[in-house]
Amino acid sequence: MVDNSPKNERNSMPYALExxxxxxxxxxxxxxEDNLRRMQQQAEAAGLKLRPHTKTHKQPGLAQRQVELGAHGITVAKLDEAEVMLKAGLTDILIAYPLVGRAKAHRLALLMTRGLEPTISLDxxxxLKTVALAGQLAGRSVNVLAEVDTGxxxxxxxxSALVELALTIHGTPGVRFGGLMSFAGHISGHRDVDRITRLIDEEDGMMHDLVRQITAHHVPVDDVSVGGTILSHHLQRLRTATEVRPGIYIFNDMGIVTAHAATIDQCAARVWATIVSQxxxxRLVLxxxxxxxxxxxxxxxxxxxxxxHPDWRIVRLSEEHAVVELPPNAAPAAxxxxxxIIPNHICTVMNLQNTVTAVRQGSVVxxxxxxxxxxxx
Amino acid sequence: MVDNSPKNERNSMPYALExxxxxxxxxxxxxxEDNLRRMQQQAEAAGLKLRPHTKTHKQPGLAQRQVELGAHGITVAKLDEAEVMLKAGLTDILIAYPLVGRAKAHRLALLMTRGLEPTISLDxxxxLKTVALAGQLAGRSVNVLAEVDTGxxxxxxxxSALVELALTIHGTPGVRFGGLMSFAGHISGHRDVDRITRLIDEEDGMMHDLVRQITAHHVPVDDVSVGGTILSHHLQRLRTATEVRPGIYIFNDMGIVTAHAATIDQCAARVWATIVSQxxxxRLVLxxxxxxxxxxxxxxxxxxxxxxHPDWRIVRLSEEHAVVELPPNAAPAAxxxxxxIIPNHICTVMNLQNTVTAVRQGSVVxxxxxxxxxxxx
Structure with missing residues (x-):
């Protein structure tokens, strides 16, 4: 069961959310918990490793739960995130972000001396020089994925530019060519499932071709890592990927619901707000x-x-006000x-919070x- | 001089930003410092009290500097902000936000027992009941402004609805009717200064009429508080206001520059970023x-x-990537x-940071x- 609480913050007396x-x-x-288990099962059924992107929740306790349930390591975007996760004992981390410059090399090397087993994607x-320097400083080689633009x-x-990069990584001392990584962000924003699956198939085809071209040079491609919760709703279509990196699936949000990759009932995180003006x-204000x-x-x-009130529309935001339009026949609001509120994009909402409130059956836990x-x- | 540093965080050896x-x-x-002094002087020249909105910077040290330079108290949006400012010794605080419900009443009362001298705007x-309850709990009356929608x-x-509210506030035990408050957010987004000043004049006229109507009931209107940095660039036009509440002016941003209320050189806060991919x-990525x-x-x-590179365009943001389009004739980027980067809206950028780096002449201080x-x- 999910338990992300510092031990001294558990409440002995649950109280109502309201x-x-x-x-x-x-x-x-x-x-x-349901979202985590369902995705883990779907990945296993499709023969894929699950490497959840933890930028969505930014909480080591939830990352640990993902690994407990079977995830093969985790994904982060930034070294700051890797550092927080490493402190909590998570060592197998894909940093899905191009690290550039000496400051990043030194930080990565330091985390490696503390036990980080990183994989880095780059383009x-x-x-590549940055990561090789980190490997040299840390005294062991870094696993590197070549990042593919699939649209x-x-x-x-x-x-050919990607193939050349892959071969260069393969020939660079201090790093190990681990395979390919992509993020098909262009499938977000579509509602038409046929359109979405066509884009997923296109990406799969591109990855398949690239693997063929690289292995033709006698360079093995161990992993093909693809990203995103919407894509991860269609895992059975993937022929080439070995690993998926969904992030939002732990909570879901309106972006995922709109793409028919989750239902409202599968959205785990909500912003609770008070009507403060009408x-x-x-027109009212939250x-x-x-x-x-x-x-x-x-x-x-x-x-x-x-x-x-699914027919109320949050049409405008100021920093501390949400302006809501009510339909003409709306009942009076109090x-x-x-x-x-289920947010459009839960990742940025989580990053705005100092803390979030964990609830079970309407009670704060x-x-x-x-x-x-x-x-x- | 601005000094917002915890004493143990000052650097004895300044080093370069890069x-x-x-x-x-x-x-x-x-x-x-220049931005703070200029606005203070402009407010004094126009015979107006300056009550800076501290939601922009969220830093008690900067609020203290604003008061040192002559500000008549400060403005916040939320009780959380008031609490942080009160802890730093700032007591004269306008909470420019409708507080609703028992939780808010109890929190406000608690802050009052700790020395807060609040003014609250509401509509x-x-x-009004919430604020009156707080006053009753704290044992003294709360100054209340009626919030005016000026567009x-x-x-x-x-x-007439506003006048009625003002009279009701005046007649409510536990609160004191202090006057009117408005925020002309609708002047944001315009580039045409004539259009902006026309909207400012319209607001001024509305406030003038409302003051006349309320005082006709033998109810004094002590303060007329108006908001915003763009409006505060045109203080000499105001006939009715007694107080202005600019926030962004401390840093400025592209929203203010676009409205011709500040220059690029008057923008004090920038996001520094590295080119991580091209x-x-x-097309490159920051x-x-x-x-x-x-x-x-x-x-x-x-x-x-x-x-x-004023001709480079940040056309798309992901959570950790800024996608930049370069003009056709652009020199190669490294x-x-x-x-x-000067942000579009500095208030939300500040709220995303754990810390910011103070610099003087390019050195970190x-x-x-x-x-x-x-x-x-």
């Missing part, structure tokens, strides 16, 4: 602004989904009453600190 | 994503202004080199903790 001051994030621990010679057009190479019959919800999205013009919050370096 | 790991926020202390009977359509009333000649810059904006399709970061309750 007694808490607002706004706050509540995480339903039973839904989290340039400068990042998101952020980082990554493709075609200047007009069809006390959860962009400093709670972030301005990510909007989805269908809304900055989150109000569970109790200033002072609470609503709960713990306060969880977001240990790697603000860890952007 | 030696720091990225991404980070650097604040130029000389520009901050409903529910919030932003967030919180606030206008016309997959194509005209290590400052939405967890550093927030997704506020975009302004002209960009998520911040790159000082060293992976590993640094750039500095201190690390400042963002004490009220994440304080949304």
């Amino acid at each position: 007694q808490l001051d607002t706004p706050f994030v509540a995480v339903d621990v039973d839904i989290v 340039s010679l400068e990042a 998101f057009h952020r980082c990554g190479l493709n075609g 200047p007009e019959a069809h 006390d959860s602004g962009s400093k709670m919800l972030s301005t990510d999205g909007p989805i269908d013009g809304c900055y989150g989904h109000i569970v109790e 200033i002072g009453s609470l609503v709960s 713990a306060s969880w600190p977001i240990m790697a919050r603000g860890g952007t370096q | 030696q720091l790991d990225t991404p980070f926020v650097a604040v130029d202390v000389d520009i901050v 409903s009977l529910e919030a 932003f359509h967030r919180c606030g009333l206008n016309g 997959p194509e000649a005209h 290590d400052s994503g939405s967890k550093m810059l927030s997704t506020d904006g975009p302004i002209d399709g960009c998520y911040g202004h790159i000082v060293e 992976i590993g080199s640094l750039v500095s 201190a690390s400042w903790p963002i004490m009220a970061r994440g304080g949304t309750q």
Whole structure:
């Protein structure tokens, strides 16, 4: 069972969610546990290693639970996150981010001397030099994945440039060529499942071709790591991947629901907010602004989904205000009453919190600190 | 001079900004000091009290400097912020937010017993009840401003509903009617100064009419408090206000520059980032994503202004990546080199940081903790 609580923060007397001051994030621990188990089972059924991206929750206790349930290591974006996870005893960490420069090399080397067994993805010679320097400083080689751009057009190479990078990594002392990594961020934002699965198949085909081209040079490609919760809803389609790195699946959010990769009931994290003003019959204000919800999205013009009132629309955020439009036939709202919001993008919401409230069946069971919050370096 | 450093964090040996790991926020202390002094002088020249909104910086040391320079108290949005500021000895605090519910009443009362001298703005009977309860619990009356909607359509009333609210506040035991408050957020986003000043004049006219209507009931209106850095660039136009509450002016940002209320040189806070990838000649990636810059904006399709390369465009943010488009004729970029970014909206950027780096003439002088970061309750 999920237990992410510092021992001294457990409550002996559970109390109702509605007694808490607002706004706050509540995480339903039973839904989290279900989400973790379901994805683990799906990965195993598809013969894939699961390496969850922990940037979503930034909590070592939840990462430990993911590993307990069968995850093959974890993923982070930044060294700050790796440091927090390593302190909690997690050593097998993919840093899915190009590390560049001496400061990063020295930090990575230091973490390796403390027990980190890193894999690093990269797409340039400068990042390769950085990682090789870290390996040299730490006295052992670093596992490196070549990052593939499969259509998101952020980082990554493709075609002959990618093959050349892979061969260069393979020939570089102090590093070990471990395979390929991609993140198909371009499948986010689509609602049409046929479109989504077509993009997934395209990525799979690209990875298949690249593996063929690289192995033709007698360079083995041990791992092909692909990312994302939406993609991970379609694991049975993957022919080439060996590993998947979903992050959001632990909580889910409206971005995932919109892509038909989770249901509202599978969303484990909600922002609870109070109606603090209703200047007009069809406009009210919640006390959860962009400093709670972030301005990510909007989805269908809304900055989150109000569970109790699906027809209310969060149309505008200030830092501490959410402006909500009510439909013409809406029942009167009560200033002072609470609503709960499923965010558009839970990763940025978690990063805004100092702590989140763990609940079970509507009762508060713990306060969880977001240990790697603000860890952007 | 601005000095916001915990005593044990001062550096005896200043070192160059470029030696720091990225991404980070650097604040130029000389520009901050200039910004604070200039606004203070402008407010005094216009015969207005300055009550800076500290949600922008969330740092008690900077709030203390604002008061040292002549500010008549400070503004916060949330009780969390008031608590942090009160601990640092700041007692005259406008909480420019409708407090609703027993939890808020009890918290406000507790802060009052610790020395808080609060003013609260509100727009409903529910919030009035909350504040009156706090006053009753604390054993003294609370100063209350009626919030006016002057066109932003967030919180606030206008016309006869506002006058009625003012009279009700005046007649409520445990509170004192202190006057009117507005925030003309609808002047943000405009570039045309004539349009901006017309909206400011309209607000001023509304406030003038409301004061006339309320005083006709023999109810004095001591204060008329108006908000915002853009408005505060035009203080000489205000006939009715007694107090202004700019927040962003301490740092400025691209939202303020776009409204011609500050220059690039008056922007005191920048996000420093490293070029970590350049997959194509005209696309590169910085290590400052939405967890550093927030997704506020975009302004002209960009998520911040790159000082060293004004023609580079930050067109897309992931959590830890900024995707930059280079113009067709751009000189080659060097992976590993640094750039500095003026954010679109500095308030949300500050709230994302654990600490910011204070610099003077390019040398690091201190690390400042963002004490009220994440304080949304």
